[in-house]
Ligand SMILES: Nc1nc2c(ncn2[C@@H]2O[C@H](COP(=O)(O)OP(=O)(O)OP(=O)(O)O)[C@@H](O)[C@H]2O)c(=O)[nH]1
């Protein structure tokens with residue numbers, strides 16, 4: 001019976017009625033032996049997956065027995081993209097030996113998606129789309145240096161909106177704290193309950209480590225802010241290339257890519273793991289008493305920013321809670337742009353309720369968004 005053999009939910013496979021005559025779901029193998037993996041890198045149709053199947057030795061936590069397999073998409077996935085952070089079901093040769101090729105037959109429902117900004121690569125049709133680049137992230141680490149290059153709050157604001165929209169917690173990581181004070185940046189965000197950490201070359205990174213433990217954290221930041229330096233300190237095995245800041249800024253990366261790096265294991269008895277104010281990331285595996293998943297950092301070297309074309313003007317406001325009250329008296333359907341004669345935000349700012357730079361930033365995002373390509 002066809003119905004009985006189906007093991008896919010509708011999210012995984014669309015059973016196309018009518019025009020499509022291929023009885024795909026009836027002939028598909030069951031893939032009972034599929035094992036779970038986590039996509040850590042994507043390169044030209046090949047997916048690098050770490051086996052995270054509970055039945056697999058060395059899982060979770062990247063033990064010595066951990067296997068990394070190369071996989072391709074099974075045809076039955078259709079056009080569904082597979083991105084870094086996806087949890088997938090793998091069949092075929094999952095031995096992980098050189099040359100072995102597994103197949104991804106299922107993608108687990110995503111808890112979050114981050115899309116890269118539409119103009120990352122204007123030279124191709126694909127590059128003009130807001131493609132999903134990272135799935136299942138639960139934290140967006142916005143890396144900004146306090147000097148050299150100076151902080152760009154417009155960029156931070158954009159990332160905050162992307163994070164709130166995707167339901168991902170933001171963490172502001174202010175680097176080069178040895179070169180400048182964070183006061184101006186923190187003042188700009190005074191009205192937001194924005195968690196932040198300060199990083200300098202001599203910081204021990206204990207606090208950062210705690211905030212990353214057991215979670216999937218995406219790092220984003222401009223070139224030269226010290227992202228690679230930080231990743232190398234957190235994940236020494238990653239060996240990310242550290243560049244030098246050039247006056248004109250470096251050319252754009254030619255390809256957009258993301259890669260997930262496993263954080264080194266932390267131990268239950270690490271001092272201060274339950275520091276006040278730090279949400280319990282749930283690293284204790286109480287059910288099995290097994291090893292702790294240390295978490296992942298997703299580095300996004302080719303991603304300049306995250307797309308907001310799909311975010312409504314009202315949702316954009318989530319990144320600007322200090323402005324929300326100022327819109328309450330706006331006319332219905334007010335777009336809150338500078339062109340709206342009756343928008344109340346100008347008066348809200350003029351009477352000192354919010355920083356004018358915040359309104360300017362909000363309006364810049366509104367304007368940039370309308371230039372984005374809708375997916
Ligand atoms: N003073 C100071 N310099 C730092 C700090 N962190 C990084 N740097 C320096 O800043 C420069 C850029 O660092 P990277 O780690 O390459 O920056 P990045 O963000 O990875 O830049 P891309 O690789 O271009 O994306 C290097 O010369 C680092 O040594 C810091 O906390 N303080």
Ligand SMILES: [Zn+2]
Pocket residue numbers: 327330331334335336337340342343344345
């Ligand atoms: Zn308005």
